[in-house]
Amino acid sequence: MGELLALLSALCFGITHFVNGLVSRRHNGLTVALHAQLGGTVLGLLLALVLDSGTASLADYGWGALSGVGTGVGVAFLYRAMSQGAMSVVVPVSDVGAVALPVLVGVCFLGERPALPAWVGIAAVLPALWLVSQNSADLGDKQRQAISAGVPSALVASVGFGVQFLAMAQVGTDSGLWPVVLSRVVSVLVIAAVLASYGARWRLTGKPWAATVAAGALGTLAIVLYLEATRQQLMAIATVLSALYPAIPVLLALVLLKERLNRRQAVGLVCAALAIGLIALH
Template sequence: MGELMALFAAVCFGVTHFVNGLAARRAPALTVSLFAQVGGTVVTVLAALVWTSAAASPAELCWGALSGAGTGVGVAFLYRAMSRGALSVVVPISDVGAVAIPVLVGFALLGERPGVMSAVGVALALPAIWLTSAEPAPPGQHRTTPAPALRDALIAGVGFAVQFLGMTRVPLAAGLWPVAASRVVSVVVIIALIAGSRPGLRVPGGWAITTAGAGALGSVAIVLYWVASHQQLVAIATVLSALYPAIPVVLALVVLRERIGRRQVAGLCGAAGAIALLALA
């Protein structure tokens, strides 16, 4: 069940970033991230009011807040990196960082020791993430990614790693208030980043509502990951949840009628193989 929830989390993360990636082409990236996190915050606070009866401890709320700080940094810097550089570079850099750090923490600090099949699945998933995110350059052209975009992608990866690790420290018995706290803190972090750069705060047309809805789906994703991390090893739950780059590729193929390259096909096959190994393990 934990593996299935982690995969559903990957689907939700993928749809969220696909929609907000399109929105970031029409409005400042920080503004898009703010609208998304506000939408996610509203949903989680309402859910906590309806479905949570027990009060979370201060320590549990602090872990949720730490996770939210990572979310705010990760989302803001990922969308800014996507607006500055090639998707084929910035997405896998941020995603591999988000995966590698929790896997290393699970192994070195939490004492997790995955079995042989699980270890092979994790090892197969990392290059699959990279390949799936590949965006082939047009014939005769060479894609370059500026240093600021690479820097933003690296910072985003660390932020998402903190997001994942913070949520794993919140017990399921704490209810949804730590998750709501994480969403509130993510909004505060993004507002602080906006105050420093002062982008425009307008999102054109119906994209404001669409972005907020995508942010709500992102909150569903983090809840699914949170539950999965308590039913499976942190390393495995993180790797499965971080397979989300496959979702924008599939959506671009179906919705936008884009063509995919050989590297993306190889990445999708690798992701399928990793999922099969982790599920069988």
């Protein structure tokens, strides 16, 4: 069950980033990130009021707040990266730290020991993400520079997402959803600070606002699913499966934007599917 929850989390994360990536093409990515997290905060609050039955400790709130810092940094710089470069490149790049940091901490400091098939699956994830991000070799130098323009911001986002996954996995099993609510609130404050430092516009209206808020709510659902997955599964396994979300924007771009899949991307998606199967065999 933990594997399924983590995969559903990846699906929600992928849809969230695809929708907000589209909006970020026409509007400032930091502004999009702010409104997305506001939408996510509202859903988190509603879920906590309706479903919450746990009791969180001070440590749980601390981990939730730290996760919110990671979320704020990750989302702000990912959407900034998507407004600068190609979605199919910056989203997988933003995922490297999200995969590596929690797995390394889980194995080195928390004593987690995935089985051999799961190790092979984990090892297949990074090549899969790299292959999924590859564009056609016949692009000119200027096109390649434009595509990779958002990579520095995506690397910053990568560290943020790693902190998000790692910290949220430390929240206690009986803590309920209020640490998630706190993480959303903290993420809004972090994004607002980044937004102010860049002097970007604060307002977003109309259909782009509605799409962004809805996608942000879906992002909160993703983190709730991930939290539940870590309670039923090793953090290293749950994180790797949840972090497969870059495959979703690529697939949605194929179906909805009529983009073409090159051979490397096809191999990358096959590697991702094999990784899921191997991890599920743990």
